[in-house]
Amino acid sequence: GTGFAWKDGAEIYAKICAYCHEANVGPQIRNRELPAIYIRAIVRNGSRAMPAFRSSEIDDESLAKVADFISQKASQY
């Protein structure tokens, strides 16, 4: 069989980001229209308490999708 691949931005958000960002661990990031470029930089670099995520975990294309999902106004979750 083939390995796991992310479906879309909403799935990545639900299965990685939301565990902190919807649980008072990290700040709220939805519905703030954060720029995608900023989201990408934070994910790759990590930021203080937040761990970094490698391209092997969230590939560049998937990161673009999740950044797009988060940056949208009123993203559905």
Add this chain to the structure above:
Amino acid sequence: MASKYIALPKGVSEKDFEAAVGHFRGILGDDAVLTSAEQLIPYTKTMMPVPDAEHTPSIALLATTVEQIQKIVAVCNQYKIPVWTISTGKNLGYGSAAPAERGQIVLDLKRMNRILEVDKDLAFALVEPGVTYQQLYDYIKEHKLGLWLSMPAPSAIAGPVGNTLDRGVGYTPYGEHFLFACGMEVVLANGEVLRTGMGSMPNSNTWQVFKWGYGPYLDGIFTQSNYGIVTKFGFWLMPEPPAFKPFVIQYEHEEDIVEIVETIRPLRISGVIPNAVVIAHALYEAPVKARRGDYVSGPGSIPDEAVYRIMKDHKLGIWNVYAALYGTQEQIDVNWKIVTQAFGQSGKAKILTEQEAANDPAFAYRTKLMRGEMTLTEFSLYNWRGGGGSMWFAPVSQARGSETLKQMALTKQILAKYGLDYSGEFIVGMRDMHHIVDVLYDKTDAEQTKAAYQCFDELLTEFSARGYGIYRVNTAFMDKVAETYGPVQRNIHRTLKKALDPNGILAPGKSGIR
């Protein structure tokens, strides 16, 4: 001319390294050979109080097959290139995804992530290194297999292979992960592929059901070590019980840990309480509910008086015992009576169940951990001080009340000397405790970072002087901990290393082994 690499492996010329990278590109393709600073930055973030430069990799390789790994190992032997292997790479507080030594290449197996088998009847899984607990959790749900996972608090983003290879723990009755491991596949430094236990036998169907095989049992030498690259890993899963009853027992005084441990040990050893119970200090649970800044400002460790105010404001004990019962409702009712009688005797314990505590955020995440559900809520710990500084100080203790109090007091005293707080918990085995203390500091503060380093060093020195050993440690302190276990063990480790990896290419420095 400046190097095109952000670091080079120790003792390897740029010319040789360039040649090796050419081979790696041939094996993996250009996309799976990461060389730029931008691609490698996520590998350099650690929570340790040392400069990131000390743990910067030269490149990272994203392999997905055993054959690729065999070829990579051949190139590493040819050019004497050290390779640091990670699976999911979420070893936060123990070095994260960064190599032990600057310049090592990271072999990142995150993309090697197939769930090869989950057997519903025999209740086992066989997986590749990149599989996460979330991935496995979803698979089990989707296929309605009725099996529960056991995982550490980083659950969703961590995975069973990497965690078990560092001998990590979880919170269910299957919480001692390596105890429930059954069968490995390992690429050795010479490129051969070893399957341990029954896996060595052609046509065997018992690789994941009988651990020992025949002759010396080898699996242990591939945990916390650098004798091979694990590419497949089998382990047992707990059948979902018909009923589950989580509870928390709170105590008001630090000395009460003596009574707690003396009460809990017979219940654990006899199996009345079957899971890896946690005895969490107020400051371990507080970050889920409270902010340090609301109670204390300025330098120094938090005073006891502030801790008592946090307890009062946020309904915490100074010790919070999280445990659970599993089985049929009848089994749970019988054991609940035994538990409440044992803890009720002195009148000091406050016993809470889901009825009273379901909406409490600390109780809620502990409940998830004790039933193998994904939650990252415990990461709140990293907000206590903030700033990204965290090291796990994890001495082993007897499950004896007087010992736990002694270790707790000593830890707290040394932390206070450096202005840091005691954020600790005991994870209860049957006879042992993993005494887990999060040494939290602000890594953006140079003074505090220096203090944290010295503090950790002193904790190791003082504990080993009293015969207390560490079960697992971050990459900056592996040599120091290896020393505490004495020269005979270190020599054996070195002898095995020379025999299995004569060129020293596999993760030199892991557990102090070179």
